[in-house]
Amino acid sequence: MSADKLLLVDGSNLLFQMFYGMPARILNREGKAVHATVGFTGALLKIIKMTAPTHIAVLFDGEHENARAVLDAEYKANRIDYSTVAEEDCPFTQLPDIYAMLDYLGIKHAETTECETDDWMAGYALTYDDMQIVISSFDSDYFQLITDNVAVLRYRGVKTAICTPDYVTEHFGISPEQYADFKSLVGDGSDNIMGAYKVGSKTAADLLKKFGTLDNMLENADKIERASVRQAITSAAQRLRTNYKLIKLTDYSPLPYRNDQLAPF
Numbered sequence: 001m002s003a004d005k006l007l008l009v010d011g012s013n014l015l016f017q018m019f020y021g022m023p024a025r026i027l028n029r030e031g032k033a034v035h036a037t038v039g040f041t042g043a044l045l046k047i048i049k050m051t052a053p054t055h056i057a058v059l060f061d062g063e064h065e066n067a068r069a070v071l072d073a074e075y076k077a078n079r080i081d082y083s084t085v086a087e088e089d090c091p092f093t094q095l096p097d098i099y100a101m102l103d104y105l106g107i108k109h110a111e112t113t114e115c116e117t118d119d120w121m122a123g124y125a126l127t128y129d130d131m132q133i134v135i136s137s138f139d140s141d142y143f144q145l146i147t148d149n150v151a152v153l154r155y156r157g158v159k160t161a162i163c164t165p166d167y168v169t170e171h172f173g174i175s176p177e178q179y180a181d182f183k184s185l186v187g188d189g190s191d192n193i194m195g196a197y198k199v200g201s202k203t204a205a206d207l208l209k210k211f212g213t214l215d216n217m218l219e220n221a222d223k224i225e226r227a228s229v230r231q232a233i234t235s236a237a238q239r240l241r242t243n244y245k246l247i248k249l250t251d252y253s254p255l256p257y258r259n260d261q262l263a264p265f
Helices: 011-021 035-051 091-105 117-127 140-145 165-172 176-186 201-211 214-219 227-235 237-247
Strands: 005-010 055-060 108-111 132-136 150-154 161-163
Touching (some): 091 108, 176 201, 201 227
Parallel strands (some): 005 132, 055 108, 132 150
Antiparallel strands (some): 150 161
8 A cells, every 4th residue: 555645625514613613703804704714724734733644635515506406306405505694604705715725835625516525535535545545524424435545534623533444333333335325224414314214323233234235125125124114114215225326425537636736745
């Protein structure tokens, strides 16, 4: 395995974390709010120090039609429409300052134009699988990308967690390869994805231990022992298949930068 290490920062996720999580609102000399910019910069520098990357990119979700909404109109329909909120309540008003900071530091950054940040992250993880990769985000969808070479960093100051295959197994009772199946079953409130009725984390993990994958479970649903669970799975079969398509991350191209364009750092 290469000694190089690629740090991929979910910029939109970190922006929201800092916009809503900073202890106080900070204004610059012109009276403009900059607390998210200050928090973002400080957190990014600490993440870089923690991970010591040789390559780095910060990726953001752009404003465009979401292809996943074609599969399910309810996908992320619970999110705030920031075009309707006051400027001081909108995290995106601080993006120009964050981009200027990244340019000053010489850190490559990009906004998606056709996909979600998740898809670019998956593209890098699957394309450059011969090097160490750290994905910095609180989005649990990235757990499905974890391998011996790919880790997920959940930044929270001194409580920061580095999520490895063992972390996923210890917290959910499954392997990272099963995380998309698992989340399809239990749902995801943050993305407005409804799972199977009354199928919680333990039940989902037990089902995946027996059947391995969601697809195999649905094909052999008659073998699910508990009648209530069997009914819940069979009645939600189509929705669960759609959930999987919404959640599963696969190789995506084109990527905004080649790996050699993200170094040296």
